[in-house]
Amino acid sequence: MKTGFFSLFNRAGAWILLLFLVTPALIAIPVSLTPKRFLSMPKDELSLRHFEKLFSSPEWMSSFFQSATIGISTSVLATALGTLCAIGLWRVSSKYSEVVRAFLLLPLIIPQIISAMAFYRLWIPMGIIDSYIGLILAHTILATPMVLITVSASLANFDPKLEQASKNLGASNWTTMRRVILPSVKPGVYAGALFAFILSWDEIVVTLFISKFSVYTLPRRMWNGIRENTDPTVAAAAVVLIAITILAFAFSAFMSRRSASDTKA
Amino acid sequence: MNAIRKSLHPGWLLVAPFLLLVIALYLGPILNILWLSVTDPEPGMGNYRKLFVSDSLLRIFWTTIRICLITTVGSVLLGYSIAYAMVHCHQKQKSYMLTLLLVSFWISILVRTFSWLMLLGHRGLVNNALEGMGVISEPIAFMRNELGVLIGMIHYMIPYAVLPLLVNMQSLDMRVMDASRNLGASGQQTFMRVYLPLTLPGIVASSLLIFILSLGFYVTPAVLGGGKVLMIAEYISVQLLVTLKWGTAAMLAGLMLFGVLAMLYIMSRFMKLSAVFGGSA
Incomplete structure (x- = not known):
């Protein structure tokens, strides 16, 4: 189709919309540089005092540490479970396995408030409410479907004949898995691990329900800061989060480009 | 055996x-x-009956449905425009657009909600700027009302709306559109009578996805609604964490769950769900 007036008009509109998607979040940057003690735009001078406060505050630092611990544990667990599950479903490949796959994606789709209720309901009698174990388990259940999706996507491009060839050449199931299947789904595994980490790192709804005092993640502290809506330290924390997001994004773009050029070569 | x-x-x-x-x-x-x-608290359909008896529950129910519908229509319309532009431009421009889309997709919901708080508040940047330019004399109330919730939610949902549409539009055979033009249809006719119907599955999938996601949305309504716009998710959390009424909360969760499963079922008839969620199993 020739590019008509309407298309050009729409393209301009799309660019404006895309900028509208990204720019509002950037407002945290100037606000975090205000020299004042309350949330405001800096007028004449800029100051890094809120970043200083953020990095010297034991509460914020402990939250960073807790979120990182929970995020990394979740990512490791979810990646292991999700990769195994994806390979299993791929090998079974029957009517039943598709039903099971749909079922296993539910934690990702069911509204988080319902998941939060479910975990809250069960974690109390299990005695793991407000504990690392409780949060890691809950986040793992929510994040594993992500890994399942990304690894399944990689498997869709994998030629099953390679697996047969490996077995015909005398490799055991385990060797085939380790030396043939896993290397070829690596991009999906990495992407899944990253998504699982981000999901946990950013998760607030379930966290609000199943943590109280002893575990206080970064989103939880941000949430409180947002609700009080006075302290510019929150803006500094938001800037740090944006920076981390962009780094993670650049990293994953780099990885996927590298794996794309690998497959070409 | x-x-x-x-x-x-x-x-x-x-x-x-x-x-x-x-x-x-x-x-x-x-x-x-x-x-x-x-x-809970007693056997029977008492909790479900409350929905028809209690005015406040009924109001929360309808507020939720209304906000979800407006969010869905808004974000799918805007998402359609973005997806269309992305499919019909050069590879390089498309990859820039995709980058912006994904970056916004990845920025924490808390960061975004916080930003809207800065921008839309009574003394927020938008009001200050408009007053500075002399457009308005009184600050506009963007927050603690449905307008604020809608702005925050549509902003959050647009990337989710774009992705299923993109999958759908990329799978179209553009020669069909060329054929339509060759047979004498105008650009507008081709769009309305050929392109739009062909993208209908994408529109349906994207709408259902947004509706499902909006239905259980908690963060943005709670912050930008400022307690004035009560949606089901926030009400459930109040019931559980403050008043400890499991029965009512469970009833609302049950309704939400059935709604979501029903929509997923409809959605699966229009599109392979795995395609929507990024996989291709």
């Missing part, structure tokens, strides 16, 4: 750990909640 051996494919061993985890720690408590909705 053969059937049993077939159903016990060794692949299931790899699936088992996560499957058992989900059944025990996720499905179990969800079924328990559904059970609570008909047994």
Whole structure:
């Protein structure tokens, strides 16, 4: 189709919309540089005092540490479970396995408030409410479907004949898995691990329900800061989060480009 | 015997750990909640009847539906425009657009909500700027009302709306559109009578996805609604964490769950769900 007036008009509109998607979040940057003690735009001078406060505050630092611990544990667990599950479903490949796959994606789709209720309901009698174990388990259940999706996507491009060839050449199931299947789904595994980490790192709804005092993640502290809506330290924390997001994004773009050029070569 | 051996494919061993985890720690408590909705505080359909008796519950129910519908229409319309532009431009421009889309997709919901708080507040930047330019004399109330919730939600949902549309539009055979033009249809006719119907599955999938996601949305309504716009998710959390009424909360969760499952079912008839969620199993 020739590019008509309407298309050009729409393209301009799309660019404006895309900028509208990204720019509002950037407002945290100037606000975090205000020299004042309350949330405001800096007028004449800029100051890094809120970043200083953020990095010297034991509460914020402990939250960073807790979120990182929970995020990394979740990512490791979810990646292991999700990769195994994806390979299993791929090998079974029957009517039943598709039903099971749909079922296993539910934690990702069911509204988080319902998941939060479910975990809250069960974690109390299990005695793991407000504990690392409780949060890691809950986040793992929510994040594993992500890994399942990304690894399944990689498997869709994998030629099953390679697996047969490996077995015909005398490799055991385990060797085939380790030396043939896993290397070829690596991009999906990495992407899944990253998504699982981000999901946990950013998760607030379930966290609000199943943590109280002893575990206080970064989103939880941000949430409180947002609700009080006075302290510019929150803006500094938001800037740090944006920076981390962009780094993670650049990293994953780099990885996927590298794996794309690998497959070409 | 053969059937049993077939159903016990060794692949299931790899699936088992996560499957058992989900059944025990996720499905179990969800079924328990559904059970609570008909047994707490007393057995029967009392909790569900409340929906028709209690004015406040009814209002929350309709507020939720209304906000979800407007969010869906808004974000799918805007998402359609973005997806269309992305499919019909050069590869390089498209990859820039995709980058912006994904960056916004990845920025924490808390950061975005916080930003809207800065921008839309009574003394926020938008009001200050408009007053500075002399456009308005009184600050506009963007927050603690539905307008603020809608702005925050549509902004959050647009990337989710674009992705299914993009999948759908990329799969179209553009020669059909060329054929339509060659047969004498105008650009507008081609769009309305050929392109739009062909993208209908994408529109349906994207709408249902946004509706499902909006239905259980908690963060943005709670912050930008400022307690004035009560949606089901926030009401559930108040019932559980403040007033400790499991029955009512369980009933609302049950309704939400059935709504979501029904929509997923409809959606699966229009599009392979795995395509929507990024995989291609």
